Amino acid sequence: xxxxxxxxxxxxxxxxxxxxxxxxxxxxxxxxxxxxxxxxxxxxxxxxxxxxxxxxxxxxxxxxxxxxxxxxxxxxxxxxxxxxxxxxxxxxxxxxxxxxxxxxxxxxxxxxxxxxxxxxxxxxxxxxxxxxxxxxxxxxxxxxxxxxxxxxxxxxxxxxxxxxxxxxxxxxxxxxxxxxxxxxxxxxxxxxxxxxxxxxxxxxxxxxxxxxxxxxxxxxxxxxxxxxxxxxxxxxxxxxxxxxxxxxxxxxxxxxxxxxxxxxxxxxxxxxxxxxxxxxxxxxxxxxxxxxxxxxxxxxxxxxxxxxxxxxxxxxxxxxxxxx
Amino acid sequence: xxxxxxxxxxxxxxxxxxxxxxxxxxxxxxxxxxxxxxxxxxxxxxxxxxxxxxxxxxxxxxxxxxxxxxxxxxxxxxxxxxxxxxxxxxxxxxxxxxxxxxxxxxxxxxxxxxxxxxxxxxxxxxxxxxxxxxxxxxxxxxxxxxxxxxxxxxxxxxxxxxxxxxxxxxxxxxxxxxxxxxxxxxxxxxxxxxxxxxxxxxxxxxxxxxxxxxxxxxxxxxxxxxxxxxxxxxxxxxxxxxxxxxxxxxxxxxxxxxxxxxxxxxxxxxxxxxxxxxxxxxxxxxxxxxxxxxxxxxxxxxxxxxxxxxxxxxxxxxxxxxxx
Numbered sequence: 001x002x003x004x005x006x007x008x009x010x011x012x013x014x015x016x017x018x019x020x021x022x023x024x025x026x027x028x029x030x031x032x033x034x035x036x037x038x039x040x041x042x043x044x045x046x047x048x049x050x051x052x053x054x055x056x057x058x059x060x061x062x063x064x065x066x067x068x069x070x071x072x073x074x075x076x077x078x079x080x081x082x083x084x085x086x087x088x089x090x091x092x093x094x095x096x097x098x099x100x101x102x103x104x105x106x107x108x109x110x111x112x113x114x115x116x117x118x119x120x121x122x123x124x125x126x127x128x129x130x131x132x133x134x135x136x137x138x139x140x141x142x143x144x145x146x147x148x149x150x151x152x153x154x155x156x157x158x159x160x161x162x163x164x165x166x167x168x169x170x171x172x173x174x175x176x177x178x179x180x181x182x183x184x185x186x187x188x189x190x191x192x193x194x195x196x197x198x199x200x201x202x203x204x205x206x207x208x209x210x211x212x213x214x215x216x217x218x219x220x221x222x223x224x225x226x227x228x229x230x231x232x233x234x235x236x237x238x239x240x241x242x243x244x245x246x247x248x249x250x251x252x253x254x255x256x257x258x259x260x261x262x263x264x265x266x267x268x269x270x271x272x273x274x275x276x277x278x279x280x281x282x283x284x285x286x287x288x289x290x291x292x293x294x295x296x297x298x299x300x301x302x303x304x305x306x307x308x309x310x311x312x313x314x315x316x317x318x319x320x321x322x323x324x
Numbered sequence: 325x326x327x328x329x330x331x332x333x334x335x336x337x338x339x340x341x342x343x344x345x346x347x348x349x350x351x352x353x354x355x356x357x358x359x360x361x362x363x364x365x366x367x368x369x370x371x372x373x374x375x376x377x378x379x380x381x382x383x384x385x386x387x388x389x390x391x392x393x394x395x396x397x398x399x400x401x402x403x404x405x406x407x408x409x410x411x412x413x414x415x416x417x418x419x420x421x422x423x424x425x426x427x428x429x430x431x432x433x434x435x436x437x438x439x440x441x442x443x444x445x446x447x448x449x450x451x452x453x454x455x456x457x458x459x460x461x462x463x464x465x466x467x468x469x470x471x472x473x474x475x476x477x478x479x480x481x482x483x484x485x486x487x488x489x490x491x492x493x494x495x496x497x498x499x500x501x502x503x504x505x506x507x508x509x510x511x512x513x514x515x516x517x518x519x520x521x522x523x524x525x526x527x528x529x530x531x532x533x534x535x536x537x538x539x540x541x542x543x544x545x546x547x548x549x550x551x552x553x554x555x556x557x558x559x560x561x562x563x564x565x566x567x568x569x570x571x572x573x574x575x576x577x578x579x580x581x582x583x584x585x586x587x588x589x590x591x592x593x594x595x596x597x598x599x600x601x602x603x604x605x606x607x608x609x610x611x612x613x614x615x616x617x618x619x620x621x622x623x624x625x626x627x628x629x630x631x632x633x634x635x636x637x638x639x640x641x642x643x644x645x646x647x648x
Contacts, residue, residue: 017582021463098645118648125456127648128632129591132449134647135608135635136601139345182594257604258341261596267453268592270506272585277460280581284459304633304643308452311459319628321422323458324442324451 001290002028002060003283006051006081007067008039010245011090014279015065016042022283024313028060058084062293063286065089067279079103082300083111086293088286090120090278097123097302105300114293116301119285120278121269122146126251128303129267133253137263140255141186145173145194149247149274157222158199161215163207166235168242170198173249184254184262190225197228200242202235247274284311325614326352326384327607330375330405331391332363334569335414338603339389340366346607348637352384382408386617387610389413391603403427406624407435410617412610414444414602421447421626429624438617440625443609444602445593446470450575452627453591457577461587464579465510469497469518473571473598481546482523485539487531490559492566494522497573508578508586514549521552524566526559571598608635 001024005012008030019025020043029047032039036048049057054064064085068074074091081087082104091100097118108115118124122144130142151171158167177194180187199216203209209232217228233241248269255263271277285303288310292301309319325348329336332354343349344367353371356363360372373381378388388409392398398415405411406428415424421442432439442448446468454466475495482491501518504511523540527533533556541552557565572593579587595601609627612634616625633643 014582021581094648097648098641101644123648125460130647131632131636131643132608135611135632135637136449136604138637257345257600258338258597261600263596263601264592264594266590266592266594268588268590270588270590272587273582276581276585277587280460284456287459302644302648304640304648305631307629307631308455308459309628312455313459313462316628317422319455320425320626323454324418324421324447324626324628 001025001287002062003286004028004031004054004057004061004064004085005067006031006054006064006077007073008032008034008041009067010275011279011282012065012067013042014273014276015067015283016046017276018280018283019043021280022287022313024287025283029057054081055084061085063088063289065282065286075100075103078115078117079107082107082113082115084113085111086114086289088116088119088282088289090124090282091118092120092123094123101300101302108299112298114289114297114299114301116285116289116303116306118302119282121271121281122249124278124281124303125269126249126267129251129265130253131304133251133255133265137253137255137257137265139257140253140263142251142253143181143189143194144249144251145178146249147171147173147195147247149249149271150242150245152245154197154199154222157219158201158216161212163204163212164201165204166202166238168200168238172196172198178250178252181252181254182264182266184256184264186254192226195226197223197226199228199230200233200238201230202238203232244272245274247271247277287311287313325349325611326386327610328352328355328378328381328385328388328409329391330355330378330388330401331397332356332358332365333391334599335603335606336389336391337366338597338600339391339607340370341600342604342607343367345604346611346637348611349607353381378405379408385409387412387613389606389610399424399427402439402441403431406431406437406439408437409435410438410613412440412443412606412613414448414606415442416444416447418447425624425626432623436622438613438621438623438625440609440613440627440630442626444605445595446573448602448605448627449593450573450591453575453589454577455628457575457579457589461577461579461581461589463581464577464587466575466577467505467513467518468573468575469502470573471495471497471519471571473573473595474566474569476569478521478523478546481543482525482540485536487528487536488525489528490526490562492524492562496520496522502574502576505576505578506588506590508580508588510578516550519550521547521550523552523554524557524562525554526562527556568596569598571595571601611635611637 027046066089154169250268351370390413478493574592
């Protein structure tokens with residue numbers, strides 16, 4: 001299976017690294033909007049090519065993994081590229097998924113390709129666990145907690161404040177809320193009760209820390225609805241202690257059956273590297289896209305449409321014998 | 325969707341109860357090998373019918389859920405019934421799954437039906453989690469822990485000992501082993517290191533407790549490879565404190581990506597009633613079987629072959645909008 005990577009940020013690098021762990025996959029090349037000669041990739045036998053020339057390579061690539069951002073890149077890239085390539089993207093703006101799906105579906109049907117959108121862990125693995133749990137325990141309720149993990153968006157929001165040089169924001173689940181959910185009481189939880197926000201901030205010399213802290217904790221949408229802790233640290237400390245991009249979270253459903261029997265289903269991820277894990281999910285689903293295309297399927301798909309066996313390198317016989 | 329239940333033990337009763345929680349399902353009837361008039365079911369509008377007459381009702385039933393035992397019932401029942409009905413079973417003898425699959429597949433293809441085997445939570449939900457995790461983190465290792473939960477087979481084995489009136493056996497995971505697995509060290513664990521066995525035993529008056537305890541803890545296959553604790557209690561205590569059929573367990577995979585980043589994926593079930601939860605899984609998959617049949621699919625399937633969306637009452641549009 002020949003893979004193309006479109007975009008070479010943290011996610012694209014993660015896909016490249018994941019390909020090295022999957023012997024049935026080979027990296028054909030990386031497509032970049034930067035000057036190709038300025039890019040150094042880790043796979044000597046793969047090419048670095050200009051993004052605008054991607055259509056030249058339509059016969060060299062089985063699945064193109066699009067590693068762009070959800071805000072502006074993917075809404076444009078995925079519908080365009082799905083006209084020529086089987087693609088996978090990680091579009092994660094939950095509210096806009098139906099629109100994105102319709103646009104990509106139209107392109108994929110025009111191009112006779114298979115396009116998988118909104119892949120990763122949320123949306124992605126968390127979504128399919130929500131669907132499995134809801135189908136099995138209809139008389140119940142599910143909850144999603146995120147973290148402890150770095151939110152790039154919130155870190156960026158802090159960096160835009162005057163006087164801030166650098167920042168790292170962690171989203172943290174509230175353990176007592178998780179415990180209440182697992183007890184089966186099905187609580188109504190406010191935003192503030194579910195997560196806290198923990199910020200490490202580097203400021204310019206002489207900056208007004210009090211004003212900066214106030215700007216952070218009162219920032220609408222990002223922080224105002226949460227209990228937020230701000231720690232001012234040095235750039236050295238930030239680089240030493242907060243360089244990683246860990247993340248994770250938990251989906252929990254509790255539900256009742258029969259005469260009040262309670263059941264708890266939990267799916268939990270604890271990830272040292274959010275982009276590398278997400279990339280590993282994208283690559284496993286690229287394999288499913290490749291198999292579906294071979295079977296003659298066409299159009300836009302999500303993780304909810306894909307059978308577990310299609311993700312695997314193993315044959316159906318092996319899976320039944322060793323993993324069922 | 326009209327459901328038939330074939331066999332009315334704990335699992336069959338669980339399916340009946342689950343049907344009440346799923347408004348798109350209706351119980352047509354229960355098929356029993358006992359005298360139908362001796363059976364009282366909880367659904368007034370459903371029939372109780374003799375098992376040997378099931379073929380008369382082939383046009384009244386969309387999916388037949390076979391609630392028999394794996395040792396002798398299902399190897400015979402499922403291939404036979406799959407010739408006429410779309411079926412779901414919970415065949416759980418892991419080593420014999422390939423043979424069972426082949427026999428059921430042949431029948432289903434002859435009968436132009438869809439047959440799902442080995443459904444439930446292990447095999448079932450645990451299996452598909454093992455497959456997802458293995459596909460996403462190929463450089464890793466997975467572990468399955470069971471319990472704390474009642475093992476019917478082990479309880480029965482104790483009851484067969486001379487002088488024993490009643491017994492309940494719990495399989496318990498060893499927390500320190502789970503902690504080692506979650507740390508990412510990928511330990512090699514012996515049977516003894518993963519689980520302990522906890523027994524509550526009621527004996528005849530004047531029975532030789534020392535001899536009974538020794539017979540339990542040295543019993544080959546069942547107990548000899550485990551650290552086993554035997555507690556002698558009264559029938560009243562057993563009935564009061566150990567009436568439930570709880571179970572559950574955890575599938576954990578740890579895997580590395582990139583430059584040694586570690587990831588932990590966990591799927592955990594904590595179930596008050598093993599048969600009611602298993603029945604809820606069977607019913608959700610009966611819906612998938614029904615949808616597959618409508619799409620013209622045929623043959624034997626396992627949970628690994630079925631896309632999450634097929635389990636859901638919700639439309640693809642609803643799922644994408646609200647659950648992705």
